[in-house]
Amino acid sequence: MAQTRSNAFNNIIAQFNEPWKRYIAFAVIIALLLMAPISLGPYATVILTNALLYVVLALGLNVAVGYAGLLDLGYAAFFAVGAYTVGILTNTFGLNFWLTLPIAVGAAAVAGIIIGTPTLQLRSDYLAIVTLGFGEIVRFSARNLDITGGASGISGIEQPWLFGWHINTPFEFYYVFLLLAIIAVVVSVRLQHSRLGRAWLYVRHDEDAAEAMGIDTVRIKLAAYVIGAIFGSVAGVFFAVNLGAISPESFSFQQSVLILMAVILGGMGKIPGVILGAFIVVLAPELLRDLGEYRLLLFAVGLLLVMLFRPNGIWSVKGK
Amino acid sequence: MGTPLLELRGINLGFAGNTVLDNVDFTVGRGVIASLIGPNGAGKTSLFNCITGFYRPQSGSIKVDGHELMNLKPHKVTQAGIARTFQNVRLFQQMSVLENVMSGSHCHSKAGSIEAILGLPGQRREEAMIRAHAIECLEFVDIAEEVDRDATNLAYGHQRRVEIARALATRPKLLLLDEPAAGLNAGEKQGLLDLIGRIRDELDISVLLIEHDTGMVMKISEHINVLDHGIMIAEGAPKEIQANPKVIEAYLGQDDGENLL
Numbered sequence A: 001m002a003q004t005r006s007n008a009f010n011n012i013i014a015q016f017n018e019p020w021k022r023y024i025a026f027a028v029i030i031a032l033l034l035m036a037p038i039s040l041g042p043y044a045t046v047i048l049t050n051a052l053l054y055v056v057l058a059l060g061l062n063v064a065v066g067y068a069g070l071l072d073l074g075y076a077a078f079f080a081v082g083a084y085t086v087g088i089l090t091n092t093f094g095l096n097f098w099l100t101l102p103i104a105v106g107a108a109a110v111a112g113i114i115i116g117t118p119t120l121q122l123r124s125d126y127l128a129i130v131t132l133g134f135g136e137i138v139r140f141s142a143r144n145l146d147i148t149g150g151a152s153g154i155s156g157i158e159q160p161w162l163f164g165w166h167i168n169t170p171f172e173f174y175y176v177f178l179l180l181a182i183i184a185v186v187v188s189v190r191l192q193h194s195r196l197g198r199a200w201l202y203v204r205h206d207e208d209a210a211e212a213m214g215i216d217t218v219r220i221k222l223a224a225y226v227i228g229a230i231f232g233s234v235a236g237v238f239f240a241v242n243l244g245a246i247s248p249e250s251f252s253f254q255q256s257v258l259i260l261m262a263v264i265l266g267g268m269g270k271i272p273g274v275i276l277g278a279f280i281v282v283l284a285p286e287l288l289r290d291l292g293e294y295r296l297l298l299f300a301v302g303l304l305l306v307m308l309f310r311p312n313g314i315w316s317v318k319g320k
Numbered sequence B: 001m002g003t004p005l006l007e008l009r010g011i012n013l014g015f016a017g018n019t020v021l022d023n024v025d026f027t028v029g030r031g032v033i034a035s036l037i038g039p040n041g042a043g044k045t046s047l048f049n050c051i052t053g054f055y056r057p058q059s060g061s062i063k064v065d066g067h068e069l070m071n072l073k074p075h076k077v078t079q080a081g082i083a084r085t086f087q088n089v090r091l092f093q094q095m096s097v098l099e100n101v102m103s104g105s106h107c108h109s110k111a112g113s114i115e116a117i118l119g120l121p122g123q124r125r126e127e128a129m130i131r132a133h134a135i136e137c138l139e140f141v142d143i144a145e146e147v148d149r150d151a152t153n154l155a156y157g158h159q160r161r162v163e164i165a166r167a168l169a170t171r172p173k174l175l176l177l178d179e180p181a182a183g184l185n186a187g188e189k190q191g192l193l194d195l196i197g198r199i200r201d202e203l204d205i206s207v208l209l210i211e212h213d214t215g216m217v218m219k220i221s222e223h224i225n226v227l228d229h230g231i232m233i234a235e236g237a238p239k240e241i242q243a244n245p246k247v248i249e250a251y252l253g254q255d256d257g258e259n260l261l
């Protein structure tokens, strides 16, 4: 019974293996997302913006976890690096928003290299522990330093101007995040089908065999970790200007777990799966809101069912 | 002739006090097909692992073309011109035959993340070259018709060929094969013999193989080294090895001893 339903679902997914069907599906989804704010109203728009933020975060984490097989338990730290970079540089130092963007990218890359270089030489289990610690250190620093505004964080972050256009309404930010999500998808696809993307798979499937083929596995893993970090940081930058205020609580261990859940739930390494996972972790609690206290329970049961019946994620279909 | 292609001196390897390789000296000449034989557990695979950087010997020296390889990581050894296959075939799962063989071109290409994201012409050209080279290697080992299949779903003999194609794609000077005939039937073994001959003759790659099938070893090798309990007990031409009393003694009581004699 469960088997046949699962097969039916597999058939639906398999439909998207043909390129032209994929393009049509893609076009339909984009069209729907473009019209969503107009038809759904302001509240839904804010929720969907949040979902798109998670798409970017989950796709970024997917580079490390899904492609290269690196378990990162402190991904929210890079999200924080981006958010605090823009918060501090625009508020305290009066820098133009667009100048803070490359600095946030650089800061995430440097942090990724500092954490990754020593750790990725070791067995992969160490990375989980070190990233967990890194996540906590970043949150702890944000909470206790003066420059990050302590526990109350930074508020009054100015929203960006683009050629005289002030991006400041929820609707405008929805489209900013839609654009970011599309860029994240395109970058993910391009990386996946490249020499680097293949190398990540080689390393994930058999590290020794990859080394034997002349692949510097430490370097390849570092590239995945740093690229993931940059995705997270860019998401953090736009998160900060969208809300106008940030506080350490947005970058907790639970945040890292939620993003990781989006990646695993949908299907590690598969872009449609990861997007689906991101929408689920944002929308499911919203849809279940009426259930009050039971919604978390129901969410947890749903997760368990997915783990039981589709252990490789919802979007798990045999193939590329 | 000058320096040999591969030269090992005084290799000592032990694990937690157990000696696996005991002061091993070993050379492979240019343009030869050589074999490394010895009873089970003699340390043959361990010697391969030392050469390719997977094991760190406690002492000794390993030179390829006069360059020291000791303490280099495996990928550096491959880049220095030594490719290998594994005793238990280790293809990349859930990837096609072509993708598996494309891995061998990694160290001869350079496009990174930026090039991939932007999809610049140079990157596209490089991708096409990687693909073309992989297909060439697959044609060489004669399984080009299976490029799109999942590599780990192929028949065992074909998986072995994919593994050889993948090693060839790294453009080595020396190819190390760890029991390439294990699990093959008689016909496939003959095909393997022909392939090894062509690798040396047409691609000008020296071959060193570990093999238990002594009949095959005697047929194809120009030079044989015998390892027993971590000690190199004999080396020479097949005729000399067959007549060597030390070798016969080492193989006594072994199933394959009779084949040797």
Ligand SMILES: Nc1ncnc2c1ncn2[C@@H]1O[C@H](COP(=O)(O)OP(=O)(O)OP(=O)(O)O)[C@@H](O)[C@H]1O
Pocket (backbone or CB within 6 Å): B015, B020, B038, B039, B040, B041, B042, B043, B044, B045, B046, B047, B087
């Ligand atoms: N990583 C390791 N740790 C501990 N002992 C090892 C390790 N690798 C090899 N050995 C030991 O070294 C010895 C030689 O093993 P090796 O695999 O090199 O033999 P072999 O000649 O390849 O044998 P076979 O013909 O069965 O493949 C064995 O006793 C083995 O237990």
Ligand SMILES: [Mg+2]
Pocket (backbone or CB within 6 Å): B044, B045, B046, B087
């Ligand atoms: Mg062995």
